[in-house]
Amino acid sequence: MKNIPMILLSFCISYNANTQSIPLKIGDHFGGGIIFYLDESNEHGLISAPENQTDRKVMWGRNGITGAASTTNGQENTKRILKYFTEKKKSPEKSAAFICDTMTLGGFHDWYLPSIFELNKMYEKQDLIGNFQAGDYCSSTEYGPADACNMHFRPHRTLQFYYNKDNKEYYVRCIRKF
Secondary structure, eight states: OTTSOHHHHHHHHHHHHHOOOOOOOTTOEETTEEEEEEOTTSSOEEEEOSSOSOSSOEEOOOSSOOOOOOSSOHHHHHHHHHHHHHHTTOOOTTBHHHHHHTOOBTTBOOOBOOOHHHHHHHHHTHHHHOOOOSEEEEEEEEOSSSEEEEEEEETTEEEEEEEESSSOEEBOOOEEEO
């Protein structure tokens, strides 16, 4: 800082202290993706990756009770799915949860597979997010030992359904919280 004149340094510090942040809104590019949900404070919300995470569809995972039963907290569900795979010595690498958990995008490493509630919020804002395929997307929400909650994306028509975890393949779109 020795080469910066004191008057300029004083201006920069004063300017930075007095600037206000621009309010975030749904559809903004932020935090490695696109905001699709904001809470009441407009300071916290959910960000979608701008594209699907694979060129092909992948399995939800293996049959069995993982404990990923939350309809609203995909981050916790993702952790439970991966813990189940580790404990049962089953390979998670081809699962949707593993793809999100190991993803780095925009410098962020905290991506996860959305819950059915979060996936529905994505569906509602799919036109703002963009790049969805017509077809089935998986959530992290489990629906018993052999089934998981999923959603069919098609413009102007939604269908939530429960379908097999290990013999059906789905599109994957990861999200993160801020």
